[in-house]
Amino acid sequence: MSPDTLIAQDQARSPMRSNGLFARQEDEQAFRRGEWDYIGARLRSLGLWGTVAFMLASITDFTVLGASPVYFGLLALRFVVLGLGARLVLLGRKPEAPAPQRLSRALLVFEVAILVIFLLVVAAYGGAVDYHAITALLLTIALYTYAPALSSGSLWIGPAFTLVFLLEAVFVLRAPAKVSSIVAVLLVFANFAGWQVATQLNRIQRLNWLDRQRLRREVVERLAAEQRALAGEENLRRLFDTTPVPMVLVHQPDGQVLRYNQAAESLLDPAGKVRAGLVPFSTDFYADPAQSAQLRATLLRDGRLGPLDVQLKTTDGRPVEVMLSSTLMQFHGEPATISSLVEITARKNYERELQRLAQTDPLTGLLNRRGFFGQAAVLLHAVRSRGETMAVLLMDADHFKRVNDTHGHAVGDEALRQIGSIIQAQLRDADALARVGGEEFAGLLPNTPLPQAIDIAESIRDAIARQGLHCVGVRVQVSLSVGVSLVGASEQRIDEALSRADRAMYAAKLAGRNRVDQLV
Structure with missing residues (x-):
């Protein structure tokens, strides 16, 4: 069966909505369980740094409002956000994904609380709308790019916030029509672009997850078929060499590379230096040697590693971003490690570009x-x-x-x-x-x-x-x-x-x- 047919079957079994989320709740829950390390890390980062930035803004509150009752009221609300952010961090630290409703509700309440308090700050500050519009624009972009989409309703927070902010600009700040129009155009564009980016990222993440699931099933099915047919080393070698996922087999005690497949050679040796005998194929392909030692210690302790994002380097020194998964195993009676690599350089570059634009x-x-x-x-x-x-x-x-x-x-x-x-x-x-x-x-x-x-x-x-x-x-x-x-x-x-x-x-x-x- 061709890979395209398998992908089509996966998508048919797990159709997606227009917002990039799985249509079936059980598929979405399985995705969250499988990708919880990544989702939990994003929630921890959002809860921590979002709260830190929001609390630091109280300095501006004091500069503008002084030690007034309004300032202390806003400060109390900011401490509410501090509690909500701490709750989000604690949920993100759990070893397994919490109940979907609980997780979605915690994220939704955190986002809405920040936006509502911002609208109250705007009303308290008063002044020119263009000053507040910059923060509103950044908040809108952050909603789509930094907060993981855990429910269909989360994508509507941005448009709802934009509408309320524009009403506040017109009726509270008394912004001129021309300024209000410019702000409206910017915020509408930010929502449109953010919606597109968020839905595309949702779709890419879930398609990548489906693809990894498919590849895992394919490897398992091939392995089982070959073992049932001959159960010989030659068949295992053939399976290892022909799988489309870059894979490397390493002797654990000394780190010697025992075997690597064609996909791994194409990824890490695009110039063909290993095949030409110019350099050996070694495990010295980590961009950061200290990270290599840390990952090996984690693997020896837990018996498995990943999936996690790391930066490697090719034999000609070019950096390449991959998603790494490793497992301890026995090979010819000796401890070994088998690692699979999924290149994510394009995704990482895209994320860095989003951060630069922000x-x-x-x-x-x-x-x-x-x-x-x-x-x-x-x-x-x-x-x-x-x-x-x-x-x-x-x-x-x-x-x-x-x-x-x-x-x-x-x-x-x-x-x-x-x-x-x-x-x-x-x-x-x-x-x-x-x-x-x-x-x-x-x-x-x-x-x-x-x-x-x-x-x-x-x-x-x-x-x-x-x-x-x-x-x-x-x-x-x-x-x-x-x-x-x-x-x-x-x-x-x-x-x-x-x-x-x-x-x-x-x-x-x-x-x-x-x-x-x-x-x-």
Whole structure:
């Protein structure tokens, strides 16, 4: 029977809905049990980091609302989310998949709680809708890309949230019709794209699971058939060599490769160096040798390993992402390990691209606010480990609203892109630049003392002031007010330095704009 026929039979036995979930509840439950390690890890990550990010936002609440009753009310609600996130983490840590209704309900309540509290925060903050729309857009994207789909209803959370947010923008924030329309278009597009991505990922995951089930059945059936026919080593070797799944048989005591099939050779030796006798086929194909030792220890302890995602390298050094499963066995009376590999490089690249998009400002191509804080944590850890300091720049285009009001948003958008390019040209390769607000940019300058940071800030200010911007046939002249600060030796996060840079920037504006000021 051909592989295509087997796949068709699997899909006929387990049809899928348009949302990518199995139509039959028993099939969906079997999928969750089989993929629980992956699903549980995603739930733990969502519950932990989603809650951490949500609790950190209480800092912004305090900055905006102060020690008011509204602030403490929102803080109490955020602690409710903390409890829901902890519950999600605990469910994800269970060795076996919990009851479907319990799991789906816990995830649904966690997601809805975050969105409802966000809508309350928007009402409490007030202000311009475009400020809140950025967070709403990120939340919408996160709903589809980071939260696993455990029920049909989960996909409708995004559209429902978008509708309520737009109503709030119109009737509570009193957003202008033009701004509301732009926000609506962005959120509708995010929902449409997110729905497509989520349903496609659901379908791919379940089809891959079906394919692995089919391959397992195929291997078992072939093995049984060959054993019944001859039960000889030659037949087992033939089965091993012809299976379409890359497989490697390793002598456990010394790690010597005893046998590998054609599929494994094609995956790990695409250049044919082993066949040409240029290199041996060895187990040294892990990209991280430390991970290899850790996985071997786990295999010896548990007797099996995976399926789990690891990065390998081919004989010509090219990285390849695979899903690895290994089992201890006896081969000729000696302990051995048989491993199967399913290449998932394309899926991993797709996931990394989704993560990159979530951290990038779509207008300028620079880091967005989320990406800025993520990069700040990385750079701050690096400079701290070397005993260095880091400077923070906060830059705001002076009177930029006049550009939009006079020439329109198309010119304003192009002006922001050019401002970002000019600033980037003045920075070094090690520096980081982000657009953190409407016309506000932030820079991170590792290993930079204050005098040098001020010089860089002055070069940025001067470059913007000297260069007229040519935007959609219109010449626009803008200037920057720049605030400079240093991250204190005892500060473990960027927030306080960024706040000082913000105050310095506004001091520059009060002093006449087109200036650089400092506060350390």
